[in-house]
Amino acid sequence: MPVAATICSLDVSVYKIPTDQPEADGTFAWDSTVMVLVEAASDDGVRGLGYSYAAPQAKGLIEEMLAPEVIQKAVDEPRAAWEAMVRKVRNVGREGIASTAISAVDIALWDLKARTAGVPLFRLLGPVRDHVPIYGSGGFTTYTNDKLAEQLGGWVRDGIPRVKMKLGADWGTKPDEDVERVRVAREAIGPDAELFVDANGAYSTKQAIGQAERFARYGVSYFEEPVSSDHLEQLRFVREHTPMDIAAGEYGWDPWYFRRMLEAGAVDILQADVTRCLGVTGWLEAAQLAHSFATRFSAHCAPTLHAQVGCAAPQLSHVEYFHDHARIEQMLFDGAPLPRNGCLCPDPARPGLGLELKRADAERWRIA
Numbered sequence: 123m124p125v126a127a128t129i130c131s132l133d134v135s136v137y138k139i140p141t142d143q144p145e146a147d148g149t150f151a152w153d154s155t156v157m158v159l160v161e162a163a164s165d166d167g168v169r170g171l172g173y174s175y176a177a178p179q180a181k182g183l184i185e186e187m188l189a190p191e192v193i194q195k196a197v198d199e200p201r202a203a204w205e206a207m208v209r210k211v212r213n214v215g216r217e218g219i220a221s222t223a224i225s226a227v228d229i230a231l232w233d234l235k236a237r238t239a240g241v242p243l244f245r246l247l248g249p250v251r252d253h254v255p256i257y258g259s260g261g262f263t264t265y266t267n268d269k270l271a272e273q274l275g276g277w278v279r280d281g282i283p284r285v286k287m288k289l290g291a292d293w294g295t296k297p298d299e300d301v302e303r304v305r306v307a308r309e310a311i312g313p314d315a316e317l318f319v320d321a322n323g324a325y326s327t328k329q330a331i332g333q334a335e336r337f338a339r340y341g342v343s344y345f346e347e348p349v350s351s352d353h354l355e356q357l358r359f360v361r362e363h364t365p366m367d368i369a370a371g372e373y374g375w376d377p378w379y380f381r382r383m384l385e386a387g388a389v390d391i392l393q394a395d396v397t398r399c400l401g402v403t404g405w406l407e408a409a410q411l412a413h414s415f416a417t418r419f420s421a422h423c424a425p426t427l428h429a430q431v432g433c434a435a436p437q438l439s440h441v442e443y444f445h446d447h448a449r450i451e452q453m454l455f456d457g458a459p460l461p462r463n464g465c466l467c468p469d470p471a472r473p474g475l476g477l478e479l480k481r482a483d484a485e486r487w488r489i490a
Contacts, residue, residue, distance in 0.1 A: 127164040127197040127238060132189045132227065134181045135159050136490035139450050145262040148290025148324030155446050156489075157454070158222070159479070160184060162230040164197045170234025170474055174397035175424065175447065176222035181490055183223045187211065192227060197238050200231040204403040221375040221400055228401025229427065229475075237474040244468050247406070247434035253467040254432035256425065257318060260445035261287025261307065270303060271310035273445070282464045284316035284440065286346070290324025297329065301336045308340040317342050323350035327359055334364035342366055344391070354386040367391050372422040374399050377407040384415040391439060395422040402431055409435035426451040426458045429466035430475055441466060454484050 137157045144153050158180045159173045174180065191206040207227060211220040236243040244252070258277030261270050274285045287307050289300040308317055319342050325333060330348035337345070344367045349356045351370040361368040371393035374380050377400070383389060392415075394408035405421075412419040413436040421428035421441040425448050428441040443461060451458040457476040459466045469476045 127166045127168070129162055129193055129195050129197060129203070129231070129234070130165045131163045132184065132192060132230070133161045133163070134184050135161075135488055136178045136181050137454065137484060137487040138178075138489045139453065139487050141446060142449065144264050145446070146264045146291070147262065147288040147320065147322040149293060149322045151264070155450060157450065158184075158226050160226045160230040162192070162227070162234045164234060164238065166238070168197075168234060168238050170230045170232070170237050171477060171479065172226045172229025172231070172233055172401070172475075173427075174222040174226040174229075176226065176397070177219050178490055180219050180223040180226065183211075183214075183220060184227060187214070188223060188227050192231070197231075197235055200228060200235055201403055203231055204228050204401065208400065217375040222398055225397050225399065225401040225404070228403050229396065232402040233474040233477075240473050242468055242470055242472060242476060243402075243430040243474055244433035245470070247402075247431065249433040250436060251433050251438070252470070253465040254421075254429055254438060254441045255465050256282060256441045256443040256461060257284035257286055257316070258282045258445075259286040259318075259320075259423075259442045261285070261303075263288050263291040267303065267306045271306055274307050275310035277443075278311045278315045280461065282443065282461055283314075284318065284464075285311060286318035286320055286344070286442070288322065289319050290321035294321070294324040294326070294329055297333055300333065304337050304340050304342060313341070316344070318344035318346065320346035321348050323347045323352075325349055327356045330360045331363045334360070334366060338365050344369055346370065346393075347372075351383070351388075354383060354388045357388040358386055361388060361390060367418075369393055369420065371408075372398070374408065376400055377404055377411060380408045380411050384411060384417055389417065391418045391420050393420045393422045395424065396427050396431055397424050398422075405431055406434065409438075413437050423447050424451075425466060426455065426477065427475065429459050430468050433468060454480055454487075456480060
């Protein structure tokens with residue numbers, strides 16, 4: 123029998139890309155985004171890549187703690203490497219930076235396995251579909267009403283039938299302004315497109331319920347993190363007293379968090395982010411959990427990655443086509459898919475994730 127290929131190295135680089143203008147949501151503001159990129163090489167010369175939108179410190183954790191657990195593992199056994207990485211970070215804390223670091227490595231290992239097999243990742247994972255529906259996501263609280271209308275209306279004119287905006291500015295202290303922005307958004311996208319809103323946990327419980335009633339007048343059908351997802355009992359209470367779907371889960375770092383959220387009955391739509399929840403392996407577990415609870419499932423941010431893994435979810439409502447990440451993935455990679463008829467479609471002719479780093483272009487943003 124031929125000897126199985128093994129992983130021989132992990133190379134890690136960090137890029138910091140400025141936003142195209144200042145951005146904020148209900149509880150946070152930013153002017154740049156950091157990507158931690160992992161390239162995994164096998165002893166037969168194949169390379170795979172993975173990445174996470176993470177803190178730069180993930181680089182050191184990968185190099186010092188995770189690489190020794192992964193190198194010399196078989197290329198065709200990424201789940202074994204995943205188990206070893208999860209065990210390794212027990213004493214430093216799995217949630218947060220460690221989870222994003224594991225995610226980037228796990229994605230790279232799955233890409234490496236698919237490239238070695240010469241097939242797209244979604245084919246390797248066992249597809250349920252060959253495309254994923256998306257929603258345009260942006261509408262930051264720093265945007266003027268004109269910019270908000272331009273962005274959301276533009277997505278709808280381009281064939282994306284659902285869009286999401288941020289609200290809850292300054293920790294929910296401008297509720298009337300939030301309602302006015304929702305009115306502007308509805309006017310811009312017309313009566314037929316779906317309108318989603320995201321407070322990023324800015325509201326109190328009673329405030330969220332009151333705001334939901336006001337948003338419903340403008341046909342809002344989806345309310346993300348009306349209150350903090352750290353407080354599942356509050357999230358469930360809001361869900362039980364509002365007319366639209368309640369979504370959360372972007373801050374889930376592992377499958378066990380998602381199980382607790384589902385057991386609490388806190389959401390109508392569970393979100394998971396492949397760059398945070400322990401990679402492809404953890405994301406697929408979250409998808410199966412949602413399916414087992416008969417709860418709808420959605421992917422948070424990183425649209426290029428979710429275009430692949432989303433095809434393998436047993437049920438998928440949509441993928442977030444987040445303005446920052448869609449922009450960055452087009453800037454840094456050849457092969458990042460563009461929306462078509464409100465969907466993203468992985469290229470069946472490109473193996474793995476179908477991505478190649480634009481090294482010369484990316485170098486200007488490299489910080490480590």
